[in-house]
Amino acid sequence: MPLAAEPIIPAAPQLAASSYILMDAETGQVLVSENADERLPPASLTKLMTSYIAEREILEGRIGLQDETLISVKAWKTGGSRMFIQEGKMVSIEDLLRGIIVQSGNDASVAMAEHIAGSEDMFAQMMNTYAERLNMENTQYANATGLPADNHYTSAEDLAILARHIIQDNAEFYPIYAERSFTYNGITQANRNSLLGRNPAVDGLKTGHTEEAGYCLAASAEQDGMRLISVVMGTSSEEARAQETQKLLTYGFRYFQTAKVHSGDEALYTARVWAGNSEQVRLGLEEDLKLTIARGAEGDLSTVLNIEPVLKAPIEKGQVLGELLVRQGDEEVTRRPLLALEPIEQAGFFKRIWDYILLFFFNLFNGN
DSSP states (O other), X not given: XXXXXXXXXXXXXXXXXXXXXXXXXXXXOXXXXXXXXXXXXXXXXXXXXXHHHHHHHHHTTSSOXXXXXXXXXXXXXXXSXXXXXXXXXEEEHHHHHHHXXXXXXXXXXXXXXXXXXXXXXXXXXXXXXXXXXXXXXXXXXXXXXXXXXXXXXXXXXXXXXXXXXXXXXXXXXXXGXXXXXXXETTEEEEOSOTHHHHBTTEEEEEEEEETTTEEEEEEEEEETTEEEEEEEEEESSXXXXXXXXHHHHHHHHHHEEEEEXXXXXXXXXXXXXXXXXXXXXXXXXXXXXEEEEETTOGGGEEEEEEEOSOXXXXXXXXXXXXXXXXXXXXXXXXXXXXXXXXXXXXXXXXXXXXXXXXXXXXXXXXXX
């Protein structure tokens, strides 16, 4: 019988964009990248952080969807894409959130920033704190909108990280990013993400455009249980950003898959415990281990368990007692700590003494 052929993955597509990245949303593994850490003006992709913070404020109970805020002159006068809120009017947080995400309203972004932090400048400080917390190392914000400003930049990789947090941390609000239009004050505006509807797998996230930034798109799509995040920056037109994004997503779904290697509640090994009220402890992982691999490459994965040679009670649940090493062929893919899946208390005095005698001879004959 012929041996199974190793999966063939063609070179990643080359895009007409300043920078781009393709990431598996579940594992965080990067499948394609080009200049992904380059600091570039983000235009309205800035609003991904504005909406992320607003969603966190709601989820953590500091503001409510039905709360209303008084629209300031500054918010009303903010130029560029607008939700068309009016100065002196009360607007709900829920409407502002949709105005930011669906309509890309600069006025809505300023109003939300002022409601949360008191001023847009103070909100920008919050944005930078969140960016640092999320390990967005090539990001600095000067405003809540993405309008051109000095020292206002991010990278494709940082935007993918942020998109992943929006999807995972704020899942309750993620369906808003797929909404095709929003009507406020009698004015209906379409979502500028043209892949919504064109590609049924795409369900977010956000577009951006300024003369300095070019046309940008952070997108996410789910197909056959796999979710991908793509970011393209600095393309030449609305159609170009959609086409280049489609190239990345097609490549990712065609040639890769998210594989579940081990379950978090699975006992991977049962180890001997000395001086405990139980002589065995089950070892496993803190959470499911999933990896992004080439389609058809499941058979290339192998795991090795490295466990401390002598385990003595007491042992706490969750205590690190070794590590799991995953290889794909000869290449190391990842390492994860092996944890005790249950606590083991110390045995009584006589049982401990007997175990220490046995352990002495065990070490003697095993050269320890």
